Amino acid sequence: MSNRLDAEKYITSMARPEGSPGPIPTTVSGYLCIDLVNSRFNDHTGRGRVYDRLERPEWREWFAARCRADPQAPLGAALHRQLAALRSLLRRLLETRQPPDDATVAALNQMLASVRWWPELARGSRGFELRPARSDQGWRAVIAAVVASYAALLAEGGIKDVRTCANPHCSYMFHDGSPNSSRRWCDATVCGNLVNVQRHRARLSAAG
Numbered sequence: 001m002s003n004r005l006d007a008e009k010y011i012t013s014m015a016r017p018e019g020s021p022g023p024i025p026t027t028v029s030g031y032l033c034i035d036l037v038n039s040r041f042n043d044h045t046g047r048g049r050v051y052d053r054l055e056r057p058e059w060r061e062w063f064a065a066r067c068r069a070d071p072q073a074p075l076g077a078a079l080h081r082q083l084a085a086l087r088s089l090l091r092r093l094l095e096t097r098q099p100p101d102d103a104t105v106a107a108l109n110q111m112l113a114s115v116r117w118w119p120e121l122a123r124g125s126r127g128f129e130l131r132p133a134r135s136d137q138g139w140r141a142v143i144a145a146v147v148a149s150y151a152a153l154l155a156e157g158g159i160k161d162v163r164t165c166a167n168p169h170c171s172y173m174f175h176d177g178s179p180n181s182s183r184r185w186c187d188a189t190v191c192g193n194l195v196n197v198q199r200h201r202a203r204l205s206a207a208g
Helices: 032-037 057-066 077-096 102-112 138-155 188-206
Strands: 039-041 050-052 119-124 127-134 162-165 172-174
Touching: 032 138, 032 172, 050 162, 077 102, 077 138, 077 162, 077 172, 102 138, 102 162
Parallel strands: none
Antiparallel strands: 039 050, 119 127, 162 172
């Protein structure tokens, strides 16, 4: 299974609203593990609110489809707790950039072994293509796909390029694929502009 999605992309057709954000994120990572981590996030404007898209059925359907699992599969209480715990674990691992210990590796491998995967032959715009593996095992497959994404990031040495947005109020993480590793914002049109405007106002206020 190819765990890396297409190149990291940013959906900028709409910015995060001033009120409660919608169920589908406007900033999407090339790694499923980062997308799961970002499903629980702080209000980037500094109002102190915390949002959790894992509780939204629209987000769950969208994310399951991204993981090539059944988007209509029910998420039971036990798997919900496991997914939330995995999200917390991945945030800690990505923020510290530390490799997992042996016990964590064993637990991650157990999640990977819990489902069956198979690739899919499909007709694309340039002829036949072999698409990333998929599974019919619902949320167990989602969990395995997220773990596989993290494993790929770790194996490729990409952990060192994972960042948290430079907006101090934003908790969004991203993979910095820029040539000089100079990216600072989860989305320059949202957090970048917000922080720059705040700094400009602060300078004007300080100048009297």
